[in-house]
Amino acid sequence: MTGIERMATLFRTCRAQRRAALMPYFTLGYPDPSLSLEIIMAIAQAGADLLELGIPFSDPLADGPTIQHSTQVALEQGMCVERALEMTAVLRQRGLTQPLVLMGYLNPALAYGLGRFVRDAAQAGADGLILPDLPLEEAAEAEMLCRNSGLALVFLASPNTPPDRLKRLGERTTGFLYLVSLTGVTGARQTLPPDLSAFVERARAVTDKPLAVGFGIATPEQARQVGRLADGVIVGSALIEVVRQSETPVAHAARFVSALRAALAPS
Secondary structure (H helix, E strand, O other): OOHHHHHHHHHHHHHHOOOOEEEEEEEOOOOOHHHHHHHHHHHHHOOOOOEEEEOOOOOOOOOOHHHHHHHHHHHHOOOOHHHHHHHHHHHHHOOOOOOEEEEOOHHHHHHHOHHHHHHHHHHHOOOEEEOOOOOHHHOHHHHHHHHHHOOEEEOEEOOOOOHHHHHHHHHHOOOOEEEEOOOOOOOOOOOOOOOHHHHHHHHHOOOOOOEEEEOOOOOHHHHHHHHOOOOEEEEOHHHHHHHHHOOOHHHHHHHHHHHHHHHOOOO
């Protein structure tokens, strides 16, 4: 089964269970490589349906201060594309079965070699890639490479994406379409954007791909609200903040993810 097929199966299963998929993001190598593996395994066991694994980069333009801090800490401990791929393989060796999507910026992938990166990501056990700064107009090579390796290539859309571009993103994305809930960088917010429902409706009108919403989701109640609109709920900064503030990060991360998953249960 290819990564694209595994993701399609996941969304079908969640739809049959009348709930959105829980899709946490976590930075590989934070707060250190060994502990990050423990945290990722723990949140997988706590109810994550799909995991987005962040590849640290020195200039993460789409990320707010929480994820920027996590990537900087990881980079200072030697994290790089090669180590991120090695850790992905280790997670599979430890028995992690959920779909894994590697999320990273384009420059490190190009420096590694785009073809080599896609090939090695598939061999390590990844199911898909998110390259937030990959323009749709320059994505043909990455799309071809991912298609040949069975990997999903997930595109992002924001509330200010023009209708014609939103349609093209919906046509070309594989796995799911990542809806950025707000204009700005990642980071927990106290409230959800008031126009989120309308944004999701606009995306539904132009694509039949699953829709996952990320950026700004911080609490189980916010996850519940987003889960009523979308097929997937992405939580990153809030999870990393839980880890940053805890003396027992593995347990607290698992507890937080368990609460998010409970909030997505059908009412």
